[in-house]
Amino acid sequence: MDKARALVLEKPRTLSLRTYELPEIHDDDALLRIEACGLCGTDHEQYTGAIPSGFEFVPGHESVGILEEIGPNAAKNWGVGQGDRVAVEVFQSCHQCPNCTSGNYRQCSSHGIGDMYGFIPVSKEPSLWGGYASHQYLSPDSIVHKVPDGLDPVVATLFNPLGAGIRWGSTIPQVAPGEIVVILGPGIRGICAVVAAKLAGASFIAITGKGPRDKSRLDTASRFGADLAIDIDEIDPDKALTSACGTLADVVVNVTAKAPSAIGQAIKLVRPGGRIVMAGTSGSPETPGLWPDLIVYKEITIFGALGVDSVSYRKALEILADQSFPFQELDRKTAQLESAGNLILEMAGETGSTPPIHGVLLP
Ligand SMILES: [Zn+2]
Ligand SMILES: [Zn+2]
Structure with a gap:
C-alpha cells in the first residue's frame, strides 16, 4: 500500500474519505499503521461542531497500531522499534520548555492543547495527524507506549x-x-x-x-x-x-x-x-x-484534572494486559472508517438505540 486513507472532518457532521501520500520518514519521526482507534465523547463534540474547529482535520486521538517505519533517533528516544505495537498519547511534548521538564507536558508551550493528535488541520503537512485513518504520522515530539505482548489492539485502545x-x-x-x-x-x-x-x-x-x-x-x-x-x-x-x-x-x-x-x-x-x-x-x-x-x-x-500522564498510561496498559478486570467483555461496538459517523452518533445516543460503552474504529 503506497497511499494512506483518512477520514477528514470537513465541517460539522461531514466526514469524507480521502487518500494521502505516505510521508517520508527521517531520523526523528515515525509512521504508525493504525489497527484500532477508540472513540469518546470528544469525538462526538468534534463531529457535531460542539468543539468548533474552523478547519479540516483527521479526528481520532486514541490510536493503537504498528510502527511501520521509525527513524533511528525516534527508536532510541522512544524505546521502541519497527514492528512494535504502540499506543499514542494525544499530547506532544517538546521535552524542553519549563512545563515539559517539570512533567506538565499537557501545557507544553510549543504544543499544548491547540496541537493535539486528532485535532490538527490537514493543511499542516503531512495531514495524517489523527486516528481515523490507515496511517498516522508521528512527529519527533510524540509520546508512545509499547503495548504489552498478547494484548488485543481493540482492548488496548482503552489505554486512554x-x-x-x-x-x-x-x-x-x-x-x-x-x-x-x-x-x-x-x-x-x-x-x-x-x-x-x-x-x-x-x-x-x-x-x-x-x-x-x-x-x-x-x-x-x-x-x-x-x-x-x-x-x-x-x-x-x-x-x-x-x-x-x-x-x-x-x-x-x-x-x-x-x-x-x-x-x-x-x-x-x-x-x-x-x-x-x-x-x-x-x-x-x-x-x-x-x-x-x-x-x-x-x-x-x-x-x-485535564487529561492523562505517561505514568497513568503505562499503568493502564499493564492492567489491561493482566486481565484482572473484564475489559474484554465490555459492551463494545466496532466500525470501519466508512461507517465512523454512524458509530459516533450511536455512541452519543442520537440514533435511538442503546449506546455501546466502548466504540472503536478499525481502519
Ligand atoms: Zn478521547
Ligand atoms: Zn514543551
Whole structure:
C-alpha cells in the first residue's frame, strides 16, 4: 500500500474519505499503521461542531497500531522499534520548555492543547495527524507506549480512558486504602475510575447514573467493582450513600459530561475535609444546586484534572494486559472508517438505540 486513507472532518457532521501520500520518514519521526482507534465523547463534540474547529482535520486521538517505519533517533528516544505495537498519547511534548521538564507536558508551550493528535488541520503537512485513518504520522515530539505482548489492539485502545480513570480516580485525589469513593457518571471513564479506586484500596465505591439509559452502564460498573449503583432520578445520591454506608464520601470524582448539577452533588456528597476531582466538563456556566458556602464549612479540596500522564498510561496498559478486570467483555461496538459517523452518533445516543460503552474504529 503506497497511499494512506483518512477520514477528514470537513465541517460539522461531514466526514469524507480521502487518500494521502505516505510521508517520508527521517531520523526523528515515525509512521504508525493504525489497527484500532477508540472513540469518546470528544469525538462526538468534534463531529457535531460542539468543539468548533474552523478547519479540516483527521479526528481520532486514541490510536493503537504498528510502527511501520521509525527513524533511528525516534527508536532510541522512544524505546521502541519497527514492528512494535504502540499506543499514542494525544499530547506532544517538546521535552524542553519549563512545563515539559517539570512533567506538565499537557501545557507544553510549543504544543499544548491547540496541537493535539486528532485535532490538527490537514493543511499542516503531512495531514495524517489523527486516528481515523490507515496511517498516522508521528512527529519527533510524540509520546508512545509499547503495548504489552498478547494484548488485543481493540482492548488496548482503552489505554486512554483507563489512564484517565487512574489519574482522576486514584492519583490526583490520592485515594488511600479504606476510603469511600463516589464516582459521578457511569461512562467508560467512570467505570475506569471504579477500577482505579478499587486498585487503590477503596473500601466502598459508589457510582451514579441518570435514568433508564444508564441502567446497563451501572450494572457494568458493578461487575467492575462498584459496591453501590445510584440512579439520581430515583434517589438523592447523598441519601443513597449515607443509607448504604452511614457516612459521606472521602473522595468524589466527577466524570460526567454536560451535567451542570454534578458539582453541587459532589459538594453535598463529600465529607468535611474531603476531596473532589472535577474532570468532566459541563459545557455550561450554570451550576444548579450548588451551595458554595458548603466548600467553606466543610473545608473541601477541589482538584481540576485535564487529561492523562505517561505514568497513568503505562499503568493502564499493564492492567489491561493482566486481565484482572473484564475489559474484554465490555459492551463494545466496532466500525470501519466508512461507517465512523454512524458509530459516533450511536455512541452519543442520537440514533435511538442503546449506546455501546466502548466504540472503536478499525481502519
Ligand atoms: Zn478521547
Ligand atoms: Zn514543551
